[in-house]
Amino acid sequence: MMSKVSAVKKYYEDTQRYLSRRSFDIKVRAETVQSFVEKGKFARILDIGCGDGTISLQLLSKETSLTLLDISERMLWIARSRIPPEFSDNVEVVNxxxxxxxxxxxxxxxxxxxxxxxxxxxxxxxxxxxxSLLKPGGTLILEFTDSFHFMGRFFRMVFAVWGLVRPIGWTLNFLSRGQVLKILGKHHLTTRAIYRYSLPLPGMHRFFSQATLYKLVRLVFGTPDHNRNAWMGNEYIVMLDKLAAQDSSSIPLK
Ligand SMILES: C[S@@+](CC[C@H](N)C(=O)[O-])C[C@H]1O[C@@H](n2cnc3c(N)ncnc32)[C@H](O)[C@@H]1O
Incomplete structure (x- = not known):
């Protein structure tokens, strides 16, 4: 049987399956990251599971070095093709x-x-x-789905039915917000920013353009600066700082 990582890799080698249906979401994610890091200075950046690179390539500058990491060769091929020539020496690509x-x-x-x-x-x-790869005082931006939120439960149900018709080839980790916080709580991290939203209903990409789906997310959930209706969102993008050892007891993770 194929390992989980091999199955995930195989799935994402078909880049357009993801990129053509989720460009509205990639835009939401990229803008959220941009807004989170606006006031910070980050010399060394790692983008894990970078996909087509949209989220991190926008952060490149003369003073920045970026490592793009992905198991999918084809995703990395797209990401590589989008590196601005003036920054090509600042980017490392790891497959x-x-x-x-x-x-x-x-x-x-x-x-x-x-x-x-x-x-x-x-x-x-x-x-x-x-x-372990983050400097003390460094920043982690992590996205996760709360699969036990009411929206998460709904998506899981749809996914289970759809999975009977078109199985993806591996089992997704259906995590709750509490489980993710417990995992994060093992490390010296403190939350600096959160943006919550939900994806439009499954199948809507067949009837609406990506631009319309993007507008819908923004209409319902607002921007990272003004996150409306956060209670309805089961997608979390969180910005966390890794505390230096001497700070370890001072700020709890919320
Ligand atoms: C849902 S896509 C997200 C891409 C991008 N971060 C975005 O938000 O648009 C997940 C990406 O993570 C990559 N990936 C999954 N598991 C990985 C792993 N263990 N190590 C590196 N990349 C991984 C996949 O190949 C895929 O490109």
Whole structure:
């Protein structure tokens, strides 16, 4: 039987299946990350499961170096083709599973991991690996889905029915917000910002353009600065700071 990582890789090698249906969501994610990091300075950035690179390539500058990591060769091919020529020396591209990748030489100031946790072998070990690569005082931007929120339960039900017709080939990690907070709580992290939203109903991409779906998300949930109706959102994008050892008892994770 194919391993989970191989099945995930195979799925995302068909890049357009994801990119053509979810460009509205990628835009929401990219804008959220941009808004979170606006006032920060991050010299070394790692984007785990970078997909087509939209989320992190926008953060490149002369002073920034970026590592794009993905198990999908084709996603990385797209991401690589989008690197602005003037920054090509600042970008490293790694085609590997985070759990095996050799990244220890220097810790990162900012790690972005969006849309990946649900696909991992062990979310606990995945988060531990990410945090180990982060500098004390560094920042982690993590996206996860609360599958036990009422919207999450609804999507799970649809997914279970749809899975009978078109199985994806591996079992998604259906995590609750509480489980993710427990995993994060094992590390010295403090929350700095949260944006919550929900995806439009399954199948809507067949009837509405990506631009309309984007407008719908913004209409209902607003922007990261003014997150309306957050209670209805089961998608979380959280910004967390890794505390230096001496701060470890001072700020609880919320
Ligand atoms: C849902 S897509 C998200 C892409 C991008 N972050 C975004 O939000 O548009 C998940 C991506 O993570 C990659 N991925 C999944 N598991 C991974 C792992 N263990 N290590 C590295 N990349 C992984 C997949 O190949 C895929 O490109």
């Amino acid at each position: 590997d599973n985070l759990m095996n990748a050799q990244l220890e030489t220097r810790p990162f100031d900012l790690i972005i991991c969006i849309g990946v946790l649900a696909h991992t072998d062990s979310p606990t070990e995945f988060v531990a690996r990410m945090v």
